[in-house]
Every structure is written in structure tokens, then in C-alpha cells.
Amino acid sequence: xxxxxxxxxxxxxxxxxxxxxxxxxxxxxxxxxxxxxxxxxxxxxxxxxxxxxxxxxxxxxxxxxxxxxxxxxxxxxxxxxxxxxxxxxxxxxxxxxxxxxxxxxxxxxxxxxxxxxxxxxxxxxxxxxxxxxxxxxxxxxxxxxxxxxxxxxxxxxxxxxxxxxxxxxxxxx
Amino acid sequence: xxxxxxxxxxxxxxxxxxxxxxxxxxxxxxxxxxxxxxxxxxxxxxxxxxxxxxxxxxxxxxxxxxxxxxxxxxxxxxxxxxxxxxx
Numbered sequence: 001x002x003x004x005x006x007x008x009x010x011x012x013x014x015x016x017x018x019x020x021x022x023x024x025x026x027x028x029x030x031x032x033x034x035x036x037x038x039x040x041x042x043x044x045x046x047x048x049x050x051x052x053x054x055x056x057x058x059x060x061x062x063x064x065x066x067x068x069x070x071x072x073x074x075x076x077x078x079x080x081x082x083x084x085x086x087x088x089x090x091x092x093x094x095x096x097x098x099x100x101x102x103x104x105x106x107x108x109x110x111x112x113x114x115x116x117x118x119x120x121x122x123x124x125x126x127x128x129x130x131x132x133x134x135x136x137x138x139x140x141x142x143x144x145x146x147x148x149x150x151x152x153x154x155x156x157x158x159x160x161x162x163x164x165x166x167x168x169x170x171x172x173x
Numbered sequence: 174x175x176x177x178x179x180x181x182x183x184x185x186x187x188x189x190x191x192x193x194x195x196x197x198x199x200x201x202x203x204x205x206x207x208x209x210x211x212x213x214x215x216x217x218x219x220x221x222x223x224x225x226x227x228x229x230x231x232x233x234x235x236x237x238x239x240x241x242x243x244x245x246x247x248x249x250x251x252x253x254x255x256x257x258x259x260x
Contacts, residue, residue, distance in 0.1 A: 086197065086200075150200050152195075152201055158195060
């Protein structure tokens with residue numbers, strides 16, 4: 001499934017925007033998370049949890065899902081492929097892992113926001129800092145993988161490469 | 174993913190004309206070992222009970238006296254969508 005050069009650039013642009021946007025939104029979430037965990041002012045804590053819930057539901061989750069889907073389309077539409085290079089596979093696994101954890105965590109954040117609004121002492125609510133810090137680390141790793149593209153062909157990628165160089169020997173098996 | 178101009182130029186460790194598929198490069202093996210070690214560490218911490226319960230229940234008053242005291246008035250997490258509450 002090779003994309004035309006024009007369409008490939010469009011897909012790549014959307015992929016970069018959604019992926020880097022996801023990282024930026026998680027950094028914003030981290031700032032709110034630190035505020036919620038450290039502020040002594042109950043109203044500030046409530047506001048921070050409320051903003052965190054909105055950010056997760058309306059920005060981070062849509063960007064994450066879009067990043068996964070567009071990333072797969074981008075990989076399949078170029079000669080990088082989805083399973084030919086180790087860095088693409090590692091990136092895909094990390095992205096899917098981060099998205100699954102995010103989808104689970106989004107329920108928690110929604111619950112915390114409602115609890116903070118209802119509680120006279122919202123500062124006693126448990127923090128989601130380990131997840132937000134972990135999320136930033138994983139997304140930075142994914143970004144670095146995309147930039148450095150460490151070499152390494154999978155067996156499948158190697159077979160495809162050999163086939164492209166000399167299709168005859170592999171046609172029979 | 175970016176520019177795919179390198180993808181056909183042999184980014185893999187296979188030598189041109191090699192008859193045998195290359196093994197996983199060192200960085201992949203190192204990452205696999207590190208990921209495995211982190212997984213084992215998390216499993217050990219969970220089994221040892223360090224850090225309490227993990228997962229959404231930790232924040233929802235299940236098994237955490239501190240959070241349950243705070244969130245006891247709130248309903249189930251999935252009963253109300255957050256955007257309907259905060260707009």
C-alpha cells in the first residue's frame with residue numbers, strides 16, 4: 001500500500017502534529033498534576049484536577065488515538081513498513097502501551113476531578129504523577145526513536161530487502 | 174517515522190548479498206533486557222505490597238483508606254462523562 005508522494009506528506013504532517021501535540025499536551029498535564037499534588041490551596045487543587053480531566057478527555061486521548069492510527073497508516077504507506085525495522089516495531093509497541101495506559105488512566109482522572117470538586121480537602125487525593133512522568137518519558141523515547149531511527153532489519157524486513165534486490169531466488173520459496 | 178529516504182538504503186545490519194538473515198541489533202537486545210528487568214521489578218514490588226494497590230482502584234477508594242475517605246461521595250468512575258460535568 002504505497003501512498004503517492006503528496007498524500008504521504010499529508011499523512012506525515014498529520015502524524016508529526018498528533019504525536020508531538022500529544023507530548024506537548026502531556027507536559028501541560030504534568031504541570032497541572034504537580035500543581036494538584038503540591039498546592040495547599042483547595043480551590044487551586046480543584047481547578048487543577050478539573051483542567052486535567054478536560055485536557056485528558058478532549059485533547060490527550062484524541063491525539064493519542066489519532067497518533068496510533070495515523071502512525072500505522074504512515075508506516076504502511078512508505079517503504080519503512082510496519083514490521084521491517086526494529087525501531088518502528090519498538091515505537092509501535094511503546095505507542096500502543098502508552099495509549100492503553102492512558103485510556104485506563106483517563107477514567108481515574110475523571111473520577112479524581114469529580115472527587116476533588118466534592119471534597120473539602122482535595123489535597124488528600126492520591127496523585128497521578130507517576131503516570132504523567134512515565135508518560136512523558138515514554139513519549140520522549142518514542143520521539144527520539146523517530147529522529148535517530150537506530151538501524152536493524154527484522155527477518156521479515158531482510159527478506160523483503162533481498163526480494164527487492166533479486167526477486168528470482170525467493171519467488172520459488 | 175519521518176523521511177523514508179533511508180529506508181531503502183540499508184538501515185539494517187544485513188550486508189548486501191548476505192545469505193543469512195541478521196540477528197537483532199545490540200540496542201534491541203539491551204532494550205529488551207531493560208524492559209524485562211523493569212517488568213520483573215514492578216511485579217516484585219506488587220507482590221511485596223510496596224506502594225499499595227496499582228491501577229484505577231487505587232484512586233477510587235478501593236483498598237486506600239486515605240482516598241476512600243475523600244472520594245466516598247463520588248459515584249462510579251464510568252457513570253458520568255467528565256465533559257458533561259465540567260461544561
